[in-house]
Amino acid sequence: MRYDAIIVGGGIAGLTSAAFLTKNGYKILLCEKEDKVGGLANSFYYDGFLFDTGARGIIDSGIVKPMLKQLDIDIEFVKSIVTIGIEKEAIRVETIDSLNDYREMLVNLYPDSENDIDVILHEIKIVMDHMDVLYGIENPLFKDLKKDKDYLFKTLFPWLFKFLTKSGKIKKFNLPVYDYLSQLTDNQSLIDIISQHFFQKTPASFALSYFSLYLDYEYPLKGTLDLAEKLKEYIIKTEGVIKTSTEIKKIDLFNKTLLDQNDQYYEYNQLIWAADTNQLYKSIDMETIGDSKIKKGIEKQKELLKGKKAGDSIYSLYLAVDLGNQYFKKKSSGHFFYTPDKKGQSTIFEKLETVSKATEKKEIFDWMSEYLDYTTYEIAIPALRNEKLAPKGKTGLMVSVLMDYDFISNIKSLGLYEEFKYFAEDKMISVLDDSIYGEIRQKVIHQFSSTPLTIERLSGNLEGGITGWAFTNDDIPTITKMTKIKKTCNTPIPDILQAGQWTFSPSGLPISILTGKIAADKAVKTLKKGRRK
Incomplete structure (x- = not known):
């Protein structure tokens, strides 16, 4: 046929x-x-708990909703507020004014770097302004420009002028975010805390705009x-x-x-x-x-x-726990970027290339343990967006960290894959139990995890790239x-x-x-x- x-x-x-x-x-x-x-926009139910396997939230970017509108598809979204937490400090990103809360949190953590923090935040505001222009209108590819003259003349033409004005200025932010921040401060911990939950060599234009993108996160009510x-x-x-x-x-x-x-x-x-x-x-x-x-x-x-090479992948821990929504609501919103220790991961990450070729179990597991102590966790809690996505009085969490494909592939070749997964799961639970979720270890009902190899197998994506x-x-x-x-x-x-x-x-x-x-x-x-x- x-x-x-x-x-x-x-x-x-x-x-x-x-x-x-x-x-x-x-x-x-x-x-x-x-x-x-x-593909990577997927969910599944396990024992009554909904877990998302890919995207933890959806950014409209003037694309998603116009696409649905043009196809006359109705999906109910709820606002997905992002929380940023470092050690015992946490702020909710609800409006542009939340940048002031972010500043206060960073100053509390790094009182000797207040001037550097203000310089960095100034740069973040510039990039946010550029990105707000880039994604500030409904994308014209999802509009009928012949029929919608109002959009053409009142929205698209003025936007094009702004876009052309801004597009040249964004070039200075093409430097990797880590290197860009290194020009603004010599506080290594501060650099790490801002940059370490982005992929290696992510351009500053992309990374520093994320505060703006956090304001745009939404979540489909059904996952x-x-x-x-x-x-x-x-x-x-x-x-x-x-x-x-x-x-x-x-x-x-x-x-x-x-x-x-x-x-x-x-x-x-x-x-x-x-x-x-x-x-x-x-x-x-x-x-x-x-x-x-x-x-x-x-x-x-x-x-x-x-x-x-494909972009970095993730290691994800899926947890079903015997704790209700209220316990987690006191800690964060349903989308939580949490760093348990402000020390930062850069000194640990420098060893990754070596440990990705290591043959000794102790060397590999010790590195992973230290990495999990200092890296940034992306924690998504569907039931905080819709309480029906978990059994009453219980909660499901997806806890993810960036993970290198070669590192995991080496572990698989050594025959340590399943043992490593159990070790990593236990370590992640310990870190959360010792920091933000003090009761979680004793309340675990189910735990399992996925690696870059899982993503590669299920999606077909080279090296599990996301x-x-x-x-x-x-x-x-x-x-x-x-x-x-x-x-x-x-x-x-x-x-x-x-x-x-x-x-x-x-x-x-x-x-x-x-x-x-x-x-x-x-x-x-x-x-x-x-x-x-």
Whole structure:
């Protein structure tokens, strides 16, 4: 059977592409290798507790809600207030004025660095202003500019002027946040506390804007999976076909066919690849390509991808505890960035490359223990957003820390994987019990964890990367400038477009949606031309 378009990958980008193609009346097939769609926007229930496996909250960025509105999809969101905590100090980020509370917290922790703190906060305000312009309107790709003249003249044109004015000024913040902060203070602990919950070499423009993004966090009332489920329902309702447990193994460019793991063929006019980019190029049957120019373009892209690292991944502890909502409400909101010790992790992190190749169990476990003492924890508590997401009088928590793929892979190769997971779980519970949650250890009902290897297995993402390509790469093999984002869908392969977190850096859920829409729009244009012929 021939489809107008086949989408490979049922994450948010693939679902978005599929939804907009069916909205335009095209016959589509979406193939997802797992048994359900959603990718990194997923949730599951365990013994009555809802746990999110990927995104802990959703940032609209002028993209998510306009997309839902255009598809006439209704999802109930609740405000997801972020709490930032360091040792015994904690503040809730509810308005722009919360920056003053953040300042007070930092000054209480670092009284001798008050002047440096004011300088840093001044820079944060500048970056926040830039980001507020960048994401300050509903994205025009989700508007009908021919019909919505009011938006065109009163919103988009004034925004374009502001954007062009600001875009040049943001360049000075392209330095990695750690290096940028080092120019503003010599207080190593202060530098660590502000920067250590970001990926390695994250640009200051991205990291320092996060205070602004915290104000934009929302949470689907039924969990993050609700977003994927509603897109899935829309696709099926508009006569799109979704095949789960279907992994594409080979692409025949000459016959425009795909072959899955069960040797079943599918024919396409347009293909949108919304899965791991490396897998796209591995799947191409080079013998079906007669055009030397196309072959050269594909080989060039393969070479560009060779050796490139994915962005940092995470280690996540899932806890079900016999403590009610009120216990946790006294400590934080439902989205909590908590650092148990202000010392900072930089001196520990310097040893990571060495310990990732270590063969002695003690050396590996000792490093992990010390890392967990000083790193920053992202703690998400769904039942604080919706009490129905956990049994009455009980609470579920997802507790995550940044984690290196090579470090975990080495542990797996040594045969220590399961033992290490149990050790890490126990250590994380101990850290929380000794600091912010003094009663949690004795109240644990269930505990289990996931690693970068889990994410790689379930999502197909290279090295379990959760935001696309690593900033540590010499050259990021994708577009990084917002002014060029409409080119993200292009590949050197005829009739094949791409979408998702591997097509723009840094990525995330809003960017995945945006690139999915861009790819769908390009496919629609091409398909329309084909129909006219």
